[in-house]
Amino acid sequence: MAEILVLVDHTDGAVRKTTLELLTLARRLGEPSAVFLGPGADTATEALGRYGARKIYVVDAPEVQEFLVTPAVDALTAIAAGAAPAAILLPSDPDAKETAARLALRLGSGLVTDAVDVTAGPDGPVTEQSAFAATYQVTAHVTEGVPVITVKPNAVAPEAAPVTPVVEKPDVVFGPASAAVRVLSRTPRERGDRPELTEADIVVSGGRGVNGAENFAVIERVADALGAAVGASRAAVDAGWYPHSHQVGQTGTQVSPQLYLAAGISGAIQHRAGMQTSKTIVAVNKDADAPLFELADYGVVGDLFQVLPQLVEEIERRRS
Amino acid sequence: MKHVPDAGADRTFTEDGTTDRESADSLLSELDEYAVEQALRIAESGVDAEISYLTVGPEDARDALRKALAMGGDSAIHVSDEDIEGSDAFGTSLVLSRAIERHGFDLVLCGMASTDGTMGVVPALLAERLGVPAVTHVEELTVEGGTVSGRREGDSATVRIDAALPAVVSVTDRSGDARYPSFKGIMAAKKKPVETLDLADLGIAPAQVGRGGARSAVDTATRRPARTKGEIVADDGTGGTALAAFLTARKFV
Numbered sequence: 001m002a003e004i005l006v007l008v009d010h011t012d013g014a015v016r017k018t019t020l021e022l023l024t025l026a027r028r029l030g031e032p033s034a035v036f037l038g039p040g041a042d043t044a045t046e047a048l049g050r051y052g053a054r055k056i057y058v059v060d061a062p063e064v065q066e067f068l069v070t071p072a073v074d075a076l077t078a079i080a081a082g083a084a085p086a087a088i089l090l091p092s093d094p095d096a097k098e099t100a101a102r103l104a105l106r107l108g109s110g111l112v113t114d115a116v117d118v119t120a121g122p123d124g125p126v127t128e129q130s131a132f133a134a135t136y137q138v139t140a141h142v143t144e145g146v147p148v149i150t151v152k153p154n155a156v157a158p159e160a161a162p163v164t165p166v167v168e169k170p171d172v173v174f175g176p177a178s179a180a181v182r183v184l185s186r187t188p189r190e191r192g193d194r195p196e197l198t199e200a201d202i203v204v205s206g207g208r209g210v211n212g213a214e215n216f217a218v219i220e221r222v223a224d225a226l227g228a229a230v231g232a233s234r235a236a237v238d239a240g241w242y243p244h245s246h247q248v249g250q251t252g253t254q255v256s257p258q259l260y261l262a263a264g265i266s267g268a269i270q271h272r273a274g275m276q277t278s279k280t281i282v283a284v285n286k287d288a289d290a291p292l293f294e295l296a297d298y299g300v301v302g303d304l305f306q307v308l309p310q311l312v313e314e315i316e317r318r319r320s
Numbered sequence: 321m322k323h324v325p326d327a328g329a330d331r332t333f334t335e336d337g338t339t340d341r342e343s344a345d346s347l348l349s350e351l352d353e354y355a356v357e358q359a360l361r362i363a364e365s366g367v368d369a370e371i372s373y374l375t376v377g378p379e380d381a382r383d384a385l386r387k388a389l390a391m392g393g394d395s396a397i398h399v400s401d402e403d404i405e406g407s408d409a410f411g412t413s414l415v416l417s418r419a420i421e422r423h424g425f426d427l428v429l430c431g432m433a434s435t436d437g438t439m440g441v442v443p444a445l446l447a448e449r450l451g452v453p454a455v456t457h458v459e460e461l462t463v464e465g466g467t468v469s470g471r472r473e474g475d476s477a478t479v480r481i482d483a484a485l486p487a488v489v490s491v492t493d494r495s496g497d498a499r500y501p502s503f504k505g506i507m508a509a510k511k512k513p514v515e516t517l518d519l520a521d522l523g524i525a526p527a528q529v530g531r532g533g534a535r536s537a538v539d540t541a542t543r544r545p546a547r548t549k550g551e552i553v554a555d556d557g558t559g560g561t562a563l564a565a566f567l568t569a570r571k572f573v
Contacts, residue, residue: 011476068481069444069454094440094457095474101441102448105410110535113439126539132331132436137542140337144535180453184469184480202572226572244459244473244494250327251351251432251493259572269327280570281547282563288554295547298566302555310560315573318564 002030002086003055005079007072007099008048009091011188013040015047017199020158022089022151023051025118027161029125030086033057034165035079037064037072045165052161055168057083063174068181069095071174073102078172080107085146087125089118092150100150109145116155116256116277125149134276153198154256189245194220197229197246202259203278205231205248206241207271209264209285209304213241218308219263225315231255231275233265249274263304267292284308321352323377323384324436331436336531337538338406339436341378348384351431353391353498354491359429360392361496362463370394372423376404376415382514389509390501397423401518406531409437413445415529418522420450427468430490432457443490453483459494 004026009016019034026032033055034048041058048056057079063071076099080088088103090096092114104111117128125147129138142148197203204226206219216230223230232242234249248255250273260278265271267283267290275281276295283296284304293299300307323346325331325339332340356373363369371393375381378400385396399419404411420428428450433440447454455461458470458481468489469482501509519526527533553562567573 068479093474094472097439097441098444098454098456101409101439101444104535105413105445105448111409111441112536113441131333131541135331135544136333137540137544138333138337139539140536141539142536177451177453181455181481181483184482187478189476189478226567250435250438259567259570276547280572281550282566284559284563288552293552294549296552297547297550298563299550299552300555300559300563301552302559306557307555307559307563310558311563311567312560314561314564315567318568318573 003033003083004030005076005083005085005088006032006034006053007076007088007090007096008034008036008044009093009096010036010038010040010044013043015044017158018091018151018153020047020051021153021156022091023048023053024156024159025151026087026089027052028118028120033083033085035059035076037075039065041167045167049165050160050162051158052163053165054163056165058167058169059172061172061174063178066183067179068183069098069102070178070180072099073106074174074178075172076103077106079170080146082170087147087149090148090150092152097150100148104145104148107145107148109148110142111148112140112142113150115149115151118149118151118155130277134273152254152256194223195227195229197231197248197253197255200229200255201257202226202228202261203231203248203255203257203275204228204261204263205233205265205275206236206263207233207265208235208239210236210241211264215305216242218305221312222261222263222308225312226259226261228259228261233271234268262292263308265292266290267295321355321373321375321384321388321431322349322434322436323347323375323381324349324434327435333541336406337541338531346380346383348387349431349434349436351433351435351493352384353431354493354495355429355431356388356391356393357496357498358461358491360499362427363392367463372396374416374419374423375399376412378405385514386509387501389512390506391499392505393512395512396514397517398514399517399522403519403526403530406534407529408534408536409439409441409445410535411529411533413442413449414524415519415522416442417446417449418524419517420446422522426486427463428488430488432490432492443488447488450486450488453487454490455481455483455487456490457492458489459492461489461491461495
């Protein structure tokens with residue numbers, strides 16, 4: 001079986017769930033090999049092996065940390081030359097998408113970004129994507145070279161398939177272009193106890209109707225009662241009520257959770273593009289004509305400051 | 321910049337899986353307006369700058385150039401050739417990079433993605449083809465003394481980056497609101513030069529671009545069934561309790 005390269009997304013060896021999803025998808029196409037760039041490979045080995053990575057290519061050169069994107073492209077190009085993979089899977093975050101694009105250009109390969117599913121087909125991997133604010137479902141395949149595919153979070157539930165990985169440390173020669181974009185500083189975002197927006201099964205979002213930064217506590221209480229991540233509409237973020245990192249929408253984070261609960265969000269097209277593929281959608285809004293009600297599986301026309309505290313109370317009552 | 325179908329309108333695919341440009345009114349991609357704005361701000365900051373806009377697309381893509389020229393700037397280049405139709409990001413970036421090389425540049429500014437394809441990879445592909453650094457997805461941009469620097473907000477960290485010019489930069493929708501063209505700007509734009517180029521001018525063979533040059537193919541494009549509107553209740557004082565019951569029935573509680 002041919003190798004499938006999977007670029008590992010991690011922070012100092014802590015592997016993100018999206019990587020386990022990629023390994024799970026890779027097993028449909030061949031034998032997964034993880035490509036681990038940067039420090040912390042020892043920490044990651046167990047998790048990568050548990051989800052089926054038979055091989056781990058480790059490149060822990062300073063270039064990977066000090067410069068943006070291009071060192072990763074150099075590493076993946078070198079590894080792909082040696083492994084002759086049948087496909088290369090990467091996450092769909094901005095850095096990885098750029099890495100994927102440059103890699104595909106260098107390899108003479110086709111590229112598909114933002115896949116929500118990948119399956120084996122007669123001519124290689126078949127991808128599924130959402131288009132035009134999720135009003136279309138598109139299937140596609142790469143027609144040239146080794147397919148390079150970026151995959152969005154929550155495309156598949158991670159399934160364990162334990163193996164003991166072989167670790168390889170390939171030599172990578174970094175080209176002069178690798179030192180082009182310097183990373184001057186990297187300030188990690190503070191992590192609360194809530195799940196990450198992209199990975200969460202449930203997302204509770206607030207919008208213009210929340211009407212103030214301090215009022216977002218109402219949204220956070222619902223999120224905590226449901227074990228959910230907190231999201232915000234662009235209007236709420238632009239008003240400075242909640243950090244940009246929580247913005248759900250076409251230009252923010254695109255989410256596809258099991259449940260999306262939107263409070264005080266009317267549902268502009270850009271917001272709908274970022275959440276329309278959620279499995280179950282619930283809307284709470286004073287305005288009965290809010291476009292989001294058109295998508296909602298369940299909607300409450302009412303004041304979120306009345307509805308949400310009562311919801312939290314009832315959830316707690318049902319749990320006790 | 322890109323001339324795209326209005327994101328607020330109903331957009332469709334043609335039978336061969338490319339964007340149907342007839343079905344909805346097209347306009348300058350909203351995300352590219354932020355790049356125009358940043359170019360104008362750089363010029364206004366005292367840097368000796370000449371701003372040229374570049375688009376690839378059919379005849380009516382000139383409308384996008386006119387919109388940008390009405391906001392400010394000096395001239396525009398319109399690459400139009402029917403063989404380009406159906407190009408993927410590789411074909412598009414080839415055409416753009418040749419036109420940029422032909423014109424000469426210190427800084428290529430792009431929006432973070434188009435509002436139709438939304439891949440967001442053309443800036444990186446341009447940098448790769450032009451052999452220059454890519455400073456992408458920045459929401460704060462400074463050009464000073466031959467260096468471009470910016471701040472980007474990632475999923476897990478805020479990162480500050482810099483690179484030497486010449487470079488390709490892409491800016492997000494948080495880089496600063498784009499200005500509206502003034503009446504004077506609209507009138508002035510009519511007199512600004514727009515150069516038209518085709519593939520032959522750029523030394524590109526038709527087979528390198530268009531549907532034939534694309535490295536991936538759409539197999540199916542299916543309209544999702546519209547989400548059926550669910551149960552909408554008016555809060556009569558028990559809305560929260562009723563919502564909890566719904567969430568419990570769906571096993572979220």
